[in-house]
Amino acid sequence: MSAKTATARPAATQPATARPAAVSPDTGARTAEAAGVITDARERIDDLDGRIIGLVQERMAVSAVIQRERIGSGGRRVNLSREMEILGHYRDQLGKPGTALAMTLLELCRGRV
Numbered sequence: 001m002s003a004k005t006a007t008a009r010p011a012a013t014q015p016a017t018a019r020p021a022a023v024s025p026d027t028g029a030r031t032a033e034a035a036g037v038i039t040d041a042r043e044r045i046d047d048l049d050g051r052i053i054g055l056v057q058e059r060m061a062v063s064a065v066i067q068r069e070r071i072g073s074g075g076r077r078v079n080l081s082r083e084m085e086i087l088g089h090y091r092d093q094l095g096k097p098g099t100a101l102a103m104t105l106l107e108l109c110r111g112r113v
């Protein structure tokens with residue numbers, strides 16, 4: 001696209017590359033200070049996410065040990081009373097979305113029921 005075409009349109013409708021450079025379009029910040037805070041905090045979030053994913057994988061492995069042992073002994077994979085206990089714990093700590101989070105964790109650990 002030529003520069004002439006880009007400047008002929010209102011800024012909001014121009015492609016990002018044709019707009020005046022924002023302070024940091026990647027963070028959405030409008031000041032360098034805010035962009036710095038956001039960038040630093042995002043690094044911490046990336047680190048936390050990495051640790052959360054590692055913990056989820058560790059939980060999956062431990063859960064698999066339990067399920068294998070129970071199934072090997074003639075029992076069932078799923079234990080609903082234990083799952084209710086876990087769902088209640090997450091809900092108590094995190095509110096209603098905690099239940100959804102626990103459901104997802106349980107699905108990751110024992111598959112869909």
Ligand SMILES: C=C(O[C@@H]1C=C(C(=O)O)C=C[C@H]1O)C(=O)O
Pocket residue numbers: 062063064066067077078079080082083086105106109110
């Ligand atoms: C791990 C277990 O087996 C299954 C998986 C669960 C889990 O991942 O937390 C919980 C209950 C069971 O459905 C268990 O009984 O503790």
